[in-house]
Amino acid sequence: MTLSYYKGDVTVFYQDPASSEIPTFQQKLAIGTTVVTGEESFATLIFEDGALIQMEPNSELLLDSISTTQQDQAFTSQLHLNTGAVNARVPERRPKSRFQIRTPSAIAAVRGTEYRLTAGKNENSGVSITEVLEGTVGVDAQQSTVDVEEGFSVKTAEGLPPEQPKPLLSAPEFAAAVKDIQPGPIELKWQPVDGAEQYRLDSLKDNEQAELINSYFLSSAEFSLDVTDFNDDCVRFAVRGVDADGVQGLVAYKRICIEQPLDSPAVIAKPKLSKPDLDVEIDWQMVEAADSYFVQVSNSDNFDVIYQEFTTTETSLVLPWDPSFENGLYYRVQAIALEGVDSEFSQTREIKVDRLPKKALLTWSVFWVLFVAL
Incomplete structure (x- = not known):
């Protein structure tokens, strides 16, 4: 038997509870091993013949014995559910194969089925409940056996024979409005x-x-x-x-x-430098399945203050020059989905303002002084 999956607080021990340890995924479990699940914890056990056990929270399951007859490939599996609940899915087995789960009050023997078994939980201490979803389960207690068919359940109290099977509640129907x-x-x-x-x-x-x-x-x-x-x-x-x-x-x-969100737009790595009094052009790559793009412009890379916001169907945008751009200019782009999930914002990009060099400013200053003097 293999512990193929677990979630939460799950431990295993061999014979001695004091030797309990945290298991590993795909761990092989020897005969005599007990698996314990805690609150909000689950474990899945898989057998060599394809049988599967899903342990629910606050459960304790002992692997009593497993044997295989090589000649006819007949499997015999015996487990003991001390407390808690398990869901079992057992494939169609050969006539000589057996799959049994014991509880303190009964034995559930399977013949190609899917069922759920609960043992001594909460106020039902000493009571086991077998719920059959598919196939047939034979429930044995106090030398009395009841075959529980698909769609029925049976209760068994410790020291008493099984009750008569009762029909399970019908399956709910999901509303048509629930989307796939x-x-x-x-x-x-x-x-x-x-x-x-x-x-x-x-x-x-x-x-x-x-x-x-x-x-x-x-x-x-x-x-x-x-x-x-x-x-x-x-x-x-x-x-x-x-x-x-x-x-x-x-x-x-x-x-x-x-539904996964759209990919974030990839903005142009090196946007064009902008000069005062000229328009600022920004570009980004097209995102497949995007209906439009949302652009934010700010004076800081954390976008504490938003200068401007735009929505466009294009992959570029021209921003008219604004004096506030002198203090810094950053932008980011988000892809908007017509139906579904919008993307995250793109990487923030900075537009650097290409101001006139100091030498050029000095030349212009001398020119205007001479012009006024004349």
Whole structure:
């Protein structure tokens, strides 16, 4: 088994909790290893046969045993979820293969499925909940087995046989107004689900493993997220209703890509020198997909005071000479998008004023003295 991904406070230890350590990505985990997640922390475990476990916050999972029969490639995996919650995705397995997760109150045996298992969280200490999203899970407790089909859940209390399966809440429907491409913040909204006391919204990486980035429990059917929370161009979102017993329903998915801002315009590296009483010309390179350009002119490179502002569709601009330019002239350019995200401002450029040399000024002064004398 490999620890392929984790986020937040995650530790592993082999048999002795006092030997716990921070894991490394893609770390191989030996039989007898326990993985522990803290608050707002997640971990993804991948098995050789393609099975995947996503650990949620405040969970403790022990790797009991893993064995492989070379002749028929039958895998047997046994885990123990001491506390917390995991999401399991198990591929179709050979008839002799087994994938089991034990909790203090039950054993969940998988036959090609996707499900969620919770053990002894909060006020439900000693109670495990199995929620089946795809396939079938056999839940065994006190010498009684219940097959839980897709779209159903079952509760098992410690010392008691499993209850009868109950249907999960239906999957929410994302509102049609939720766009697949958004500049941020990301706006999400879905139709309320009958029987839902709250909603769980997961953000997931946009890859095959769909690792958990974060989870939110919400009282309303909408949410807004800052795009700075994500490092990737696209993110998947999963939302489900949660009933009064804490059982989570079927899931609706939405993939949203974050619209990137335009590139900043590249201003001409060496702008032309300007002479007093003449117009000042500034130039920059065209930005693909830009609708227009916004230009600011200031007397300082930090733009504390703005002399002038212009909006143009061209890639150059002529500034009529202004006496204030004598105190310094700086400009910067921003690309404006018709739809989407504007660019950052360009690198600040200085226009140097080409004043008359002192020798020339002296010559002109002598000329005017002689002219007046005559």
